[in-house]
Amino acid sequence: MLLKNKVIIITGASKGLGVAMAEVCAQQGARVVMAARSKGLLEELESKIKKAGGEALSVICDVSKPADLKHLVESAVDAFGRIDGLINNAGVNYVKSALEVTEEEWDRVMAVDLKGSFFLTQLCARQMLKQKDPGGSIVQIASVHTHASLEGAAPYDAAKCGMVGFSKAVAVELADKGVRVNVLSPGLCRTEIWKDIVAAAPSESECWDYWNANIPAKKLIEPEEIANACLFLLSDLSSSITGANLMADHGMTSLLVSREPYASKSIEGG
Numbered sequence: 001m002l003l004k005n006k007v008i009i010i011t012g013a014s015k016g017l018g019v020a021m022a023e024v025c026a027q028q029g030a031r032v033v034m035a036a037r038s039k040g041l042l043e044e045l046e047s048k049i050k051k052a053g054g055e056a057l058s059v060i061c062d063v064s065k066p067a068d069l070k071h072l073v074e075s076a077v078d079a080f081g082r083i084d085g086l087i088n089n090a091g092v093n094y095v096k097s098a099l100e101v102t103e104e105e106w107d108r109v110m111a112v113d114l115k116g117s118f119f120l121t122q123l124c125a126r127q128m129l130k131q132k133d134p135g136g137s138i139v140q141i142a143s144v145h146t147h148a149s150l151e152g153a154a155p156y157d158a159a160k161c162g163m164v165g166f167s168k169a170v171a172v173e174l175a176d177k178g179v180r181v182n183v184l185s186p187g188l189c190r191t192e193i194w195k196d197i198v199a200a201a202p203s204e205s206e207c208w209d210y211w212n213a214n215i216p217a218k219k220l221i222e223p224e225e226i227a228n229a230c231l232f233l234l235s236d237l238s239s240s241i242t243g244a245n246l247m248a249d250h251g252m253t254s255l256l257v258s259r260e261p262y263a264s265k266s267i268e269g270g
């Protein structure tokens with residue numbers, strides 16, 4: 001087991017990618033501390049993990065509220081005595097023309113995606129440094145939008161790129177103290193987002209035609225695949241990796257938009 005007895009906090013664990021992260025970490029022996037705003041879904045997941053023989057704790061937490069973050073960290077330490085890992089997964093996606101974004105909307109995205117993840121990183125890192133056997137691993141869930149952008153994504157992209165920026169700074173500051181900080185940037189995953197994209201398309205097959213042309217692997221990323229990448233970054237398998245921004249995107253960000261649609265005779269070997 002890659003995370004035997006490690007205490008791992010996962011935010012936004014009530015749905016989407018966070019559920020797979022909690023399940024995969026628990027299957028690998030972690031004591032998972034699952035945070036979200038809604039009690040019902042969290043408690044369902046907690047009892048499912050416990051029935052399967054795992055250890056789990058649910059904590060109600062709005063990551064945009066500093067007092068909730070403090071309560072989350074204290075609850076984890078009260079229950080399990082330490083913190084070994086954190087996945088800052090909670091996030092709000094946001095699509096609106098940059099010309100129309102209000103100050104309130106900007107502040108909301110920053111409060112959840114950027115400020116929440118920074119201050120939870122700070123609280124967890126302080127705990128990781130003061131406990132017996134200091135050290136730990138922190139994973140920020142950003143996006144392929146940290147590589148390139150789309151119209152309408154200005155606040156989201158500012159927040160996700162901000163996560164990369166502060167993570168590098170914290171990774172450098174804590175590297176010789178045993179705390180690693182990395183970013184995992186997913187491409188398009190099979191979550192509610194995909195359902196919304198299909199619902200907005202003229203047909204599902206037309207939607208697939210578009211995405212098959214834009215994702216080299218021609219498939220969506222399953223939540224378990226993102227969870228497994230987190231598992232790698234949380235575990236000692238990635239012991240030399242800190243300050244990285246790893247794309248989990250089935251090749252999407254490596255694809256040239258301006259690729260030739262035909263084989264040019266002027267290129268040797270083409």
Ligand SMILES: NC(=O)c1ccc[n+]([C@@H]2O[C@H](COP(=O)([O-])OP(=O)(O)OC[C@H]3O[C@@H](n4cnc5c(N)ncnc54)[C@H](O)[C@@H]3O)[C@@H](O)[C@H]2O)c1
Nearest residue numbers: 012014015016017062063089090091143186187188189191
């Ligand atoms: N699904 C994708 O295709 C995709 C792609 C790239 C990046 N991401 C990122 O992955 C993460 C998870 O995405 P998802 O698709 O599972 O989204 P989701 O909307 O299904 O889940 C997000 C989770 O964050 C929680 N959350 C939102 N605001 C919160 C707050 N203030 N306090 C606490 N929890 C809060 C939600 O309740 C939910 O549990 C997000 O950070 C998202 O930006 C997702």
